[in-house]
Ligand code: MD3
C-alpha cells in the first residue's frame with residue numbers, strides 16, 4: 001500500500017479496503033485513476049440534464065442538487081419519490097450511463113464481493129458548500145438484493161452511517177475524492193446521510209462535491 005498527497009489533504013492510504021459493516025466496504029481511492037474521466041462525463045450529463053434542487057413530499061427543497069443518467073432516474077416532488085425513464089425538466093430520456101460509469105460500478109461491486117452488478121440507475125448528487133443530506137434509507141428500489149455503489153469526487157465530506165432505526169447511533173467516516181463505498185446485504189437498509197460540506201476548492205470539481213450512486217432499481 002502507498003500514500004499520496006496530491007491535493008493538500010493529509011496523506012492517506014489508497015488501495016485499502018475497509019469493512020464498514022457486514023455487507024459494506026470502503027474502497028479507498030478505487031476511482032482515483034478514472035476520476036478525471038468521471039468528472040468530464042458528469043459535466044456532459046449536466047449539459048443535457050442540469051442538476052436541480054428537488055422538493056420533498058414534505059415540501060422542503062433539498063440543499064443537494066440532483067440529476068441522473070441511465071435507464072431510470074430518481075425524482076422527488078410533492079407527490080412522492082419515484083424512479084422514471086424521463087427527465088421531467090426536458091421530457092426526454094435521462095442521458096445514457098457512460099461506459100466509464102458502467103465499468104467502474106461493476107469493478108467496485110466485484111472488489112467488494114458482489115458479482116455481476118448491472119445498475120439501471122445512477123443518481124448524481126452535487127453539493128455546494130453547506131449542502132447536506134439528512135438521515136434517510138434508500139428503499140425506493142425494487143431489487144434490494146443488489147448493492148448500491150457510491151463514488152465520491154471533489155470536495156471531501158463526512159458520511160453518517162446509522163443503523164436499522166433512525167434513532168440508532170451514527171458512525172462518521174470521512175469520504176475523499178476517489179473513494180468508493182459498496183453497500184449491500186444486511187447494510188443495504190441502514191440509515192445514512194452526509195454532514196454539511198465545507199467550502200473548498202478541488203482541481204477537478206471546483207467548489208463542489210459530487211457523489212454518484214449506482215442502483216439496481218428493477219429486477
Ligand atoms: C448506506 N447519497 O443519494 S452515498 C443518496 O454522498 C445518498 O451523496 C450520499 O445517500 C451522498 O441516497 C451517500 C452512500 C450510500 C448510498 C446508499 C446507501 C450509503 C448507503 C444505502 C444503504 C446504506
Ligand code: FE
Nearest residue numbers: 136137138192
Ligand atoms: Fe441514500
